[in-house]
Amino acid sequence: MSYLCLENLVKTFNKTEVVKKLNLEIKQGELVSFLGPSGCGKTTTLNMIAGFTEVDEGKIVVDGKPVHLLPPNKREMGMVFQNYALFPHMTVFDNVAYGLKLSKIGKSETQRRVLEALEMVRLSGYEKRYPKELSGGQQQRVSLARALVIKPKLLLLDEPLSNLDAKLRQEMREEIVEIQKNVGITTIFVTHDQEEALAISDRIAVMYEGRIEQADSPVSIYNHPKTDFVSRFIGEVNQIQGKVTEILGTHQSKLNFYGNEQIVAVNAMKNAEMDFFIRPENIQISLVETNDRNIGFKAKVERKMFLGAKTRYILKAQNKHLIADISNVVLNSNLIHEGSSVYAAWKPEHLLPSRNVR
């Protein structure tokens, strides 16, 4: 039974549909990321869930109850904003206590829960400070404590880390996941940083132009993208073409890539041209010809970039460019120079078929 249901959500701004019949179900305790390019409707969807933006069509159901007609102050959702949105005229304590004071629990209970929440975000002792006396990371922690202290039904985070520097961002995201798991709160995390989404999510909902393209675990999203958009958007891909030379059976075809033949598990028609994606880290290169199954073809190294743990090679084969990322542990990058001739290869199972029908 899903805890949050978004059913056919539609939002139109000035006659343009920004969210187009969006559907998503989230289980209790799950952390789901909304990931997508700028302007794809992530914030709009989140604002509809929180109640800041009216729903034009569709339903939002939380724990079996429709909430899309309630005002934001009746929805019991905790939101963490990109720019923290702390109340500048209140101390850290008063910021966190704000929601509790409205719920009319006793003074001592309020105090206890505020201190507990601040301890959870590791800010004990900061109660009397004002927001402007805190660093960005600390402000975001206060904001998190303020949202969680009211025990909301959902935790909504809209790019909560994008105003922090890279190092702190990584620390904070781990902290957020830890707190989220401890509290067990159902969470939606909006981001356009795919690494962030891959690292923290139970599931990622990849959004594109107002729709959810695919909602799956990070591993599935990365290894089994369902649409071309997802293939291109998550991680990096090379786009390659193969020509079908022989049909070997259902889901078994022989294709020709760069003059070499390889058996791939796809349905095809004879002589058809097919598009595939392959990730840079799934391309292997060697100085000598490799075994038959991982077909090797000749390529020239055009450029070489040392990236620390790996080296990126820009290869050219039959006038097409390919990017290959090779771990420096596997292959000593000193052996290969710009201009060298190498053999490139991949395993057929690493080919991601394109849905783009020609």
Added chain:
Amino acid sequence: MMQKKRKKTKKQLETWALLLPILVIFIFFFLLPLFFLFITSFKTFDASSGIANEWTIQNYVKFLSDPFYLGIVWRTVKIALLTTIITIVISYPVAFHISKANGRIKNYLTLLVLSPLLISMVIRCYGWSILLSNNGVVNNTLMSLGWIDKPLTLLYTELSVVIGMVHVLFPYMVLSIMGSLERIDPSVIRASQNLGAGPVRTFFSIVLPLTLPGIFAGSVMVFSLSVSSFVTPAILGGPQVKVMSYLAYEQAAVLLNWPYGAAIGFLLIFIATITIIMYSKILVRSEKGVAIQ
């Protein structure tokens, strides 16, 4: 090192050069006359030459020990305070709505609010005196409706002065409050709603405290402009509703008692300053977190 220093001095020089014109105006046409006025207020009065060459504090003593004059001080402050409070009350909703409006409508509304400033002070005051006089529009309307039998005394009262003053000064308050309303981050309002606060609660806990700096800045402007205003009380209050600026004018320009006029002028500045300082103290105490920028 040397170069850096030279660069710095050059920069400072540029800053001062840019400030020079306004500085000259400020010093020669404001500070210096004020200084002479201050000196004058400690001189005795001489019927033939105006300012005699003897020092005295009699001007101040005379003013501060006379109940009549103290009454005028109280009236001046009272009118200015009333004007300030009324402008706050009527300007806040206006500012609130304008800051919510968008694009072109906002520009038109702002222009509309500023329109009283486009008309000459004197003309506007005479306009009000036509409206408020014994057989003016207001009285005639009320009488023809049968709500009153004989005309109400509206003109030449403290009320008419306050009305005229509010009309001139409320644009300052609206602009000032609008400025601070627009500086509020919309996500702060959303955060408040998100935490369970309805519109009323959000207004009193978040919006109002965050606009106190704007209210304060507007109040300072409105108060100091109204406490020292001359034209409006002169036309809408007349000799019946004397205020300090009118008194100073009367002493200096009509009775030619320059030293006494100067002393009144200085007391006016002093009272305005004290009131503003006290006001800011109260405001800061009531909202410790909001800096009065």
